[in-house]
Amino acid sequence: MGKGTHLGEAEHLMLLAVWRLGKNAHGVTIRDEIAERTGRRLSVSAVYVTLVRLEKKGYVSSFLADPTPVRGGKAKRFFTVKKRGVAELEQSRRRMERMWEGLGAASDTELAS
Amino acid sequence: MTGPPTGPMQPLPSLPAFLLRLVLPHEYRDEILGDAREAYDNDVRERGEAFARNQLWREVLSFRPLQLRWEARGLRTRSRTAASARNKPMQSIFGDIRYALRVLTKARGYTAVAVITIALGVGANTAIFSVIDGVLLRPLPYFEPERIVRVWQEQTLTKSLLDRFEEQTRSFSGLSGTATETFSFTGDGEPEELIGGIV
Known part of the structure; x- marks a missing residue:
């Protein structure tokens, strides 16, 4: 796990959302996907901050579509997950699963309040 | 959605x-x-x-x-x-x-305390500097204020003495006298004692 290549929580969520959305992954749909599945409502700029960081790390790529009159002539930037991004997600998942190994549900464990 | x-x-x-x-x-x-x-x-x-x-x-x-x-x-x-x-x-x-x-x-609480502390500090400094600037640093609102000097004598200075000084002086371009006086301010209520100046 090299420094600067591991995924933060927001990056993790964003990368999964982009992967789930496939060809329809752009700012608003990514934001809605995360809100729907996690209840976390992010601003559009916050979504872009993480996506730009993921692009710098080489985990996603992006392209601008043609502008549409529906959005006042503003184009959509679509994002796609790269192989490297999927590999990092899988590694991250394995790391998490190893950490969870042997731990029961929180309700089964005696914990200090 | x-x-x-x-x-x-x-x-x-x-x-x-x-x-x-x-x-x-x-x-x-x-x-x-x-x-x-x-x-x-x-x-x-x-x-x-x-x-x-x-x-x-x-x-x-x-x-x-x-x-x-x-x-x-x-x-x-x-x-x-x-x-x-x-x-x-x-x-x-x-x-x-x-x-x-x-x-x-x-740390929003910490940020709020820090911002308020800095704001109070800046406010206090601004107030102190305004006084120092007005009293000590800013020149008097007269033409060539650096040429104004204050002279005084121990005995009381009368108007005729001041006129004589003005006639005989060669070092100063002009002279004027000031004096402080206590006045009684009366009206509808209690009379009050005020300190005033005569130029």
């Missing part, structure tokens, strides 16, 4: 749209403004205009657009090796600012 709109979307209110345009990095400005418009339109249809406006202002006033500016700058300079080597100190400063903003946003 609602489906995509069929007609043109609601335009963004002009002031937040203007501010957003101002702070967003030019590399991503158009697509984010488009996304903001789409999000605003969705919010208006799902939760009403007041909620949508509130969300838009939160977007404008958050530090995310500025953070995006720094992130996008890093992306742009990466391909220019010479420029990126020169820019490293600045990148480090931006990193520090990003870190500071993140920490301050998390």
